[in-house]
Amino acid sequence: MISFTPTEDEQALLDTCARFAEQVLAPQTREADRENAISDRVRQQYRELGMPLLGLPETYGGSEFGLIAKVLAEEALARVDAAQAVALDEAGFAAQAVLLLATDAQKQQLLAPFAQDAAYALALAADERDPAANLGYMQTQAEPAGEDYRLSGEKLAVYNAQRARHFIVLARVQEGEGLAGVAAFAVDARDPGLTIELEDRMGLRAARACRVGFNGVKAQRLGGEEGNVAGLRRLYAIIRTVNAARIVGAGRGALNFAIDYAQDRKTFGKPICAHQGLAFFMADMEVALEAARNLVLKAAWRLAQGEDATVESCNAAIYAAESGVRVTIDAIQVYGGAGFMKDMPVERYARDVRTLANMLGGSEDHQAVLGEALYTNSGLKAKDSKAKVVAP
């Protein structure tokens, strides 16, 4: 039965996150952005609430909240500060990768420390210089070496890299189309073959994105020796959905500031929101965000049902990126010249959303996946097998 009401547990979590964001994150936003770092005290408080581990099974210290809860929580945090939200997600996509792809023994090894060690963190290394990396076209290679593998290559935009005890790395392991030739590996962050270099990035600065080099680094393959394309696809569906939720949250945060400002700021004797040109402009922002949010919820619902959510997650990610980028830029426009200044909150939202929209796959990558998922079986395909069809 169609419903838009969270469960009581989800609502309680949502309230906790919203309160935490308002009380703890909000006072820190400017400093975190300027210093390229999140305060240890904030990190500690978040950890004490048990928040980073919510999605993990109870055996690893989590409380088995589902994807809908995750999406609602990330949206609430990002409404205040998406950069700190990403920084605080210390289990994050890496833990999702472990849950989806690893053997039980590997899960025990990589996830159990969360329950015991408050400083334990994982980071996912997937992005590369070529954006198509997220479709499986990766330069980072894994060569078999005895029981293990050796990794060589370079990953970009690895968030929380300097805190991670292990990296979960996606790398090419064999010839094969797209994700079919890719596997996930666990790498010890203390391996001497690793280089970790802090990047200077436009947005999500508090999450300290790093460039990570792998120079013959020892790596343990997650799962068995046979590939797990379905698992990788699901991982990307989760990534798209959660990031879309962050974008929607940040878009809402920026729009809320703009709504506030438009009622205070006066021109020609009345609040600027009373000018229809601006009122309509802002009504369109509202519609764009609401539509994106519904798509995110639907994708999360599909994932929570255990169903394939390739189409829904791509819809959510692309729509959220389009809406979020536009809404945050338009929020600057509502502020006028003031919006361009770092004293005002809206320019940070625009930088963060722009960065999120490129994180672990951009709209063009999602669109390629979406087109494949939608039309492969619909007959919309060149009938001659010799026809060159660019497909992921």
Added chain:
Amino acid sequence: MIDFSFTPQMKMARDMLHSIMEKKVRPLCLQADQEAGYPDSFYKEMMPLAQGFSLGGGGSSGGKKESSEVAGMSMKNMALLAVVAGEELGWGDPSMSLVMPGPGTGGPALAARGTPEQKEKYFGMLKGPQPHWAAYALTEPGCGSDAAAIRTRCHKDGDHYVINGTKCYISNGARAEWTLVFATIDPALGHAGHRVFIVEKGTPGFKVGKLESKLGFRATETAELIFEDCRVPVANLLGGEEAYAKGEKAGFKTAMEFFDTSRPLVGIMAVGIARAAYEELLQFVHDNYLLSRPIPRYQAMRDRLADLQRKIEAARLLCWKAAWMADNGIRNTKEASMAKLYGPQIGMEVTSCAVQLMGAHGTAKGTLSEKLFRDVKVFDIFEGAHQIQQMVVARNMFERVRLTTAGG
């Protein structure tokens, strides 16, 4: 729990309607477009469906218990059910929302505001087996979305009211057994001066003017109604005289109160139209576009199609949410307007893109895509034009500043 699944009842309604649309409506819809109406036999055939659902455009009265009972369906989730059904109607033929026999847009207002005697008499008039319609006449040459501006006058004369004025663009206005007519006792009184009358077909002083010829939506009847000293018994004042006592704005409220359920319905019908155009395009591309040779446009085509399906889905969910709110008694003025704003917006985009990508074939008469392109525009206009919806959304965004705009 956040959920996007259908109940068995919704699935049943969707499947049944889809099958009727596919088998009975689609084969006739191009001809109905050209001849500005379906054959009489069609309306008769539709009677069982029409009486079961009572889904005339805006005629769904989801959430309003009283009217649901009148329609013979006192069930929860009426607005959602109507939205699910509405998508299939739009898919079958955009005109379906109004050609279906029944009280149409006059139904919800009579159900919610009529006295028991009025309801019994006038809903009774529409019972089968012969098809009958009713109408709702608010719009005038100088007033549409700005409902406060009506100029049709009425004054009391003994046990009658005398109506003078002209109404335009009234759906089913010529064939209606009765029409709800909005008039004012004094334009200076604004909303408080409004009165609503049930005017029967054939009442002296009431005549039908010209029948409009339209860009699209052509199977629906659109009439001008002229009132010249038209005398209507006091008993036909909607809701009785008490309803208007103490200067209450009962007439205006009647005009406004169904937007919260009717706007999502208009939105979803446009979604149904968009889906129909998308499916046509997909089929066309499959059948004609991809010859057995490399086609550089393939990727571009696939991207365009993916964009269209994404927007259709986004619009659909806006409608679902607005309807879900109505069913759950949550104030949805903003969401209903967002659904109404966005559905037709993407409806126009999708139908236009479908025509575009079909090349020379796309604009040929006798193709569904060409008809859908013409049909969808009106959804962006009636029940409050696009810009009215933007006004309503904006007005509900700014809590500290009261925007002086009309439209709900």
